[in-house]
Amino acid sequence: QVHLAQSGGGLVQTGGSLRLSCAASGLTGYVVTMGWFRQAPGKEREGVSCISSTGGTTYYANSVKGRFTISRDKAKNTVFLQMDSLKPEDTAVYYCAIPAVVAGTSCRVRDDYKYWGQGTQVTVSS
Numbered sequence: 583q584v585h586l587a588q589s590g591g592g593l594v595q596t597g598g599s600l601r602l603s604c605a606a607s608g609l610t611g612y613v614v615t616m617g618w619f620r621q622a623p624g625k626e627r628e629g630v631s632c633i634s635s636t637g638g639t640t641y642y643a644n645s646v647k648g649r650f651t652i653s654r655d656k657a658k659n660t661v662f663l664q665m666d667s668l669k670p671e672d673t674a675v676y677y678c679a680i681p682a683v684v685a686g687t688s689c690r691v692r693d694d695y696k697y698w699g700q701g702t703q704v705t706v707s708s
Contacts, residue, residue: 583608584606584607584608584609584680584697585606585607585608586604586605586606586607586678586679586680586697586698586699586700587604587605587607587699587700588602588603588604588676588677588678588699588700588701588702589602589603589604589605589702590602590603590663590702591676591702591703591704592703592704592705593705593706593707594668594704594705594706594707595706595707596668596669596670596706596707596708597667597668598668598706599664599665599666599667599668600665600668600704601662601663601664601665602618602662602663602665602676602678602702602704603660603661603662604616604618604660604661604662604663604678604699605658605659605660606659606660606661606680606697607659609659609680609684612635612659612684612685613635613636613654613656613659613685614635614659614680614684614685615632615633615634615635615680615681615683615684615685615686615689616632616633616654616661616678616679616680616689617629617630617631617632617633617678617679617680617681617689617691617693617695618630618631618632618652618661618663618676618677618678618679619676619677619678619679619691619695620672620674620675620676620677620704621674621675621677622671622673622674622675625674627677628643628645628674629641629643629691629692630642630643630645630646630650630663630676630691631643631646631650631652631663631691632652632689632690632691633652633653633654633661633689634686634687634688634689635684635685635686635687636686636687637653637654637656638687639687639688639689640652640689641689641690641691643691645671646665646672649665649666649667649668650663650664650665650666651663651664651666652664661678663676663678665704668704668706669706670706670707670708671706672704672706673704673705673706674703674704675701675702675703675704676701676702676703676704677698677699677700677701677702678698678699679695679696679697679698679699680695680696680697681693681694681695681696682694682695682696
């Protein structure tokens with residue numbers, strides 16, 4: 583059974599940093615493609631970033647480009663989202679997810695994501 587365990591998040595002031603982690607289990611033998619999404623109250627879910635299973639392809643939404651960095655530890659099938667220069671508009675529940683096609687050389691946040699983490703709250707105070 584596929585399971586995504588998220589950690590990190592919390593409360594930070596504007597300009598601060600946070601790091602989110604997402605550890606995937608239950609996919610023995612696969613290094614997975616993974617995406618990060620967020621949803622703020624009253625807003626639609628937004629695809630923030632993704633990284634291919636090879637690590638060779640990454641994507642960032644324009645709203646976070648230059649401030650967020652996605653990376654991975656292949657050995658542990660864990661993906662990280664380093665969030666710097668945080669703004670109040672980054673406040674949301676953040677989710678990691680794995681697409682239905684779990685591995686590949688590319689990633690797209692518009693793909694069909696099948697497995698989801700439990701979500702973690704990120705709050706940026708002004």
